[in-house]
Amino acid sequence: MAFRIAPSILSADFARLGEEVKAVERAGADLIHFDVMDNHSVPTLTVGPVVCAALRPQVKLPLDVHLMVKPVDALVPEFAKAGASIISFHPEATEHVDRTIALIKQHGCKAGLVLNPATPASFLDYTLDKLDLVLVMSVNPGFGGQQFIASVLPKIAEVRRRIDKLGKPIWLEVDGGIKADNIAEVARAGADTFVAGSAIFGEKDRAAALSRLREALKRATISS
Secondary structure, three states: OOOEEEEEEEHHHHHHHHHHHHHHHOOOOOOEEEEEEEEOOOOOOOHHHHHHHHHHHHHOOEEEEEEOOOOOOOHHHHHHHHHOOOOEEOOHOOOOHHHHHHHHHHOOOOEEEEOOOOOOOOHHOOHHHHHHEEEEOOOOOOOOOOOOOOHHHHHHHHHHHHHHHHHHEEEEEEEEEOOOOOHHHHHHHHOEEEEHHHHHHOOOHHHHHHHHHHHHHHHHHHHH
C-alpha cells in the first residue's frame, strides 16, 4: 500500500504561509491539507478561497481542501476555481450528500466525504462508489493540536473493509492527532493517507519531522 502524508497548514506560520508550504514540499510531502472552518459548523474561523488561490502557484502538490462549513455547496465552486485538487465535506453540512458529491466532480475536483468521530460509517452505504476519498476524523474538528481518539480505529478498519470490498482506488485519509508514535497503528487499521499538523509544522526541521513519520510507516509495513 502506498502511503501519503499531507501536512495541514492549520499548524503553519500564517505570516510565512507561502514559505511554509514550499518547505514541506521540498521535504517530501505528498499533499497540502487545507482546513476551512466557518465559526459556525465548527467553533473556529480559518481561511477561504482567496488564501487557497494565493497558495496554488506556490506549490505543485495537490491541494487537499477539507470544508468544515455549513451550508457547503456555495463554497465548492469557489475552491475549485481557487485551485483545489480534492474537496471533502461533512454529510451533516448538506441536505443532499449525493448532489454535493456531483457538484465537486462537475467542477473538476476529486470528492471526499468526512466522518466525524461520532458519524457512523453507514453514511457510506449509498455514496462510497462515487467517492475518491474518505476522511475519518480522529479528533472532533475545530482545533489543531488535539489528542488522537483511539476509539476511531475500529471505524478506520470498517471503512477499509468497505473500500476493499468495492475494489476501487479510494483513498482512506485520517486527520487528528497523528504523530510518529501512533501513525503505524493508524496505518495497520487501514489508512493510507495521513494529515499531520503540529507533528510537522510544530518542528523546526520539517524534513526530519516528515522522515520520522515515514520511518514509522515503514515499521507498520514490516510488522503487517
